[in-house]
Amino acid sequence: MERSPHLKLLADARTEPDLLDYLIHSLEDVCSRLADKFGLHDRAGRPRKAFILDSLFRLSCPGCLWKIFTQTRPHNLNIDTLYGEMHEFAVNLLIGTLTQTLDGEELNVCYEDAHEYGRADVAIKSTRFGAVVETNGACVVVEVKTGKKLSFAQLFRYLLQYRDATLVVWRIPMRQVFTLKGERLRALLCLYVSSAVARALKLLNGEPVACNHKISDGGASAVSEPQRVLDEFFEGLVEGLPKVVSAVFESLREVGL
Numbered sequence: 001m002e003r004s005p006h007l008k009l010l011a012d013a014r015t016e017p018d019l020l021d022y023l024i025h026s027l028e029d030v031c032s033r034l035a036d037k038f039g040l041h042d043r044a045g046r047p048r049k050a051f052i053l054d055s056l057f058r059l060s061c062p063g064c065l066w067k068i069f070t071q072t073r074p075h076n077l078n079i080d081t082l083y084g085e086m087h088e089f090a091v092n093l094l095i096g097t098l099t100q101t102l103d104g105e106e107l108n109v110c111y112e113d114a115h116e117y118g119r120a121d122v123a124i125k126s127t128r129f130g131a132v133v134e135t136n137g138a139c140v141v142v143e144v145k146t147g148k149k150l151s152f153a154q155l156f157r158y159l160l161q162y163r164d165a166t167l168v169v170w171r172i173p174m175r176q177v178f179t180l181k182g183e184r185l186r187a188l189l190c191l192y193v194s195s196a197v198a199r200a201l202k203l204l205n206g207e208p209v210a211c212n213h214k215i216s217d218g219g220a221s222a223v224s225e226p227q228r229v230l231d232e233f234f235e236g237l238v239e240g241l242p243k244v245v246s247a248v249f250e251s252l253r254e255v256g257l
């Protein structure tokens with residue numbers, strides 16, 4: 001039985017270190033072409049990469065992709081500001097705590113600027129001379145989740161952005177902290193990117209496709225029980241903060257910083 005090109009990719013990813021770079025290059029190319037085709041640019045005229053990639057990763061049906069790329073925006077406007085505040089508060093506390101704890105090390109804790117793939121919440125960068133060689137120079141990146149939702153599309157997008165960094169995910173209400181390393185997930189990243197490129201090419205080369213699926217907008221709805229949400233949040237914050245800090249330390253130690 002002949003192996004499908006997709007499965008062959010999993011084996012190739014282990015032996016060909018440049019495969020992921022090649023696939024990402026293709027992904028960026030189809031991304032700009034999709035932006036041109038569907039008019040998906042931001043105010044500065046740049047392709048809305050984070051949105052396009054998220055959609056390509058998240059939706060496996062070409063009809064759904066066609067819908068999301070042609071529907072009127074902006075969506076995601078119904079996010080309750082309470083979640084926004086909680087998120088800002090948690091990121092603020094985390095940056096403060098990490099800055100204090102890492103004081104004196106050759107490390108810089110920063111609120112990350114928006115990059116073309118979107119923005120992670122906190123990035124820890126080495127300031128040691130010559131150490132900043134990889135993309136954006138981040139060695140550990142923390143993503144803070146104040147709600148229960150979690151998007152693999154978003155996490156994988158960050159793994160592509162910070163390919164050599166450890167991604168620490170902090171889910172506050174669940175009191176969970178876990179880490180992901182792009183390096184260990186390279187074969188899956190290759191497969192994920194290659195599927196997204198294939199879908200994009202279908203949209204670029206084909207006719208509009210119809211389907212009966214309903215796309216969820218992914219936005220959080222209004223908070224109906226603020227007391228419970230906030231209690232859970234503040235308790236989770238106190239319990240989780242030391243866990244995140246030690247996860248960051250562990251990740252830094254692993255890369256010898």
Ligand SMILES: [Zn+2]
Pocket residue numbers: 061062063064065211212213
């Ligand atoms: Zn569909």
